[in-house]
Amino acid sequence: MAEHPTGIPILLEPLVTRVLAPNPSPFTFTGTQSYVVGDSDVAVIDPGPDDPSHLAVLERVIAGRPVRAILITHHHRDHSPASRPLSRSTGAPIVGSAPRVRGGEDGRADAAFDRDYVPDRVLAEGDVVRGHGWSLRAIATPGHTSQHLAFALPETGALFSGDHVMGWSTSIVSPPDGDMTEYMASLEKLMGRDDRVYYPGHGEAVDNPQRLVRGMLxxxxxxxxxxxxxxxxxxxxxxxxxxxxxxxxxxxxxxxxxxxxxxxxxxxxxxxxxxxxxxxxxxxx
The missing domain is CATH 1.10.10.10 (Winged helix-like DNA-binding domain superfamily/Winged helix DNA-binding domain)
Structure with a gap:
């Protein structure tokens, strides 16, 4: 934990800063990781739970710079709720994963979802959000949830993998929204890519992503x-x-x-x- 402290921004590379939310648990490991991407203008990926202390750190990292978009890999309650207050304070649109499309009557499956999540724009495979000197391309990776997205940063070879590939554990696949057939296909899809590093929603950066994905399969x-x-x-x-x-x-x-x-x-x-x-x-x- 000393190398991964809650509430302290960590510069991972010139375009990427990580902030760990204060929500550790058996399901979130040390907590949910939010990322601020960019330089003169920025995007925020997975702003996390609606926690005032976490939002304050994100706004300190943003430091008044224009926020082009708030990107959501998937709308679980530990990833997307802070998008709404952050959008209000920065004026940035909420984009990314679509609202839930497969539901059920199982309370255990339903409880994880942010039911108030309504994006301003849903991103599909290949859609791009751009800023000055950076771009984030949506990669459809369903399985953990039906609408899960990863975001590629081609300028540095990084991939923000959300909960599809994590740095500490395999992902939970919970029906009816989670689907193992889709999950396996999404892992195979990532095997066909040559990303340099994964920045996951939970756990440390993955420096040898092909080896990890092969192991997960x-x-x-x-x-x-x-x-x-x-x-x-x-x-x-x-x-x-x-x-x-x-x-x-x-x-x-x-x-x-x-x-x-x-x-x-x-x-x-x-x-x-x-x-x-x-x-x-x-x-x-």
Whole structure:
């Protein structure tokens, strides 16, 4: 934590300053990272929770410079709520991820979302926000959420990866909005790029992003293999029983997240015709 303090701006490279929000948790690690990008004018990526102390630090970094846009990778409550007061104070538009399109009745899945998020402009693949000497290009990376975006900074080879690729853990994929099929495809998409560094929503900068993404793909495929082996043993199993056997020693606070990601794997395997659902249990097709 000494190298990554809350509320103290860290200049990562000439065009990028990071500010850590004071919201650490088992789901956010040390907290949500906001980024101020630019020089004579700037953009703010993922301003984080609506916390007055965090907003004060962001405004101190902005230092009266024109803010061309407030960019949102996805509208979870730890990423987007501060966009509204920051937009009011700077006059900048809120752009980026679309509002939620896949919903459900599951309170655990719904609770993470910023329900008041309404962007001024939705960005699609390839859309660009520009300032003096910098540009941010939207890269569609659905999976963690259905409308998740990353933002590439071609001037330096950096990619702001949001929660699609984090510097401390694999991402939670929680149906119905999260989708494992899309998540895996988005990882494969990033494998086809040559970004120099990732600046994630949580965790340290990723200096060898190709190696990390390759490892994340391997991790998900291993988890998929675990599920199939369990079900091939013959018993129909509920999600809770699978998680108990696959995630031995897991922090109890993270068990619900593990159950959501396991469910996302099950939906993906069902779509591929490898397993089937039988009431509250799953079995080999």
């Amino acid at each position: 391997g991790h998900r495929k291993q988890r998929e293999g675990q599920i199939l082996r369990l079900l091939k043993e013959g018993a129909a199993l509920p999600v809770e029983a699978m998680v108990a056997r696959m995630y031995v020693g897991l922090n109890p606070k993270l068990v619900p997240a593990a159950e959501r990601s396991t469910l996302a794997h099950l939906y993906d395997l069902r779509t591929r015709g490898l397993i089937r659902e039988e009431g509250a249990t799953w079995t080999i097709a």
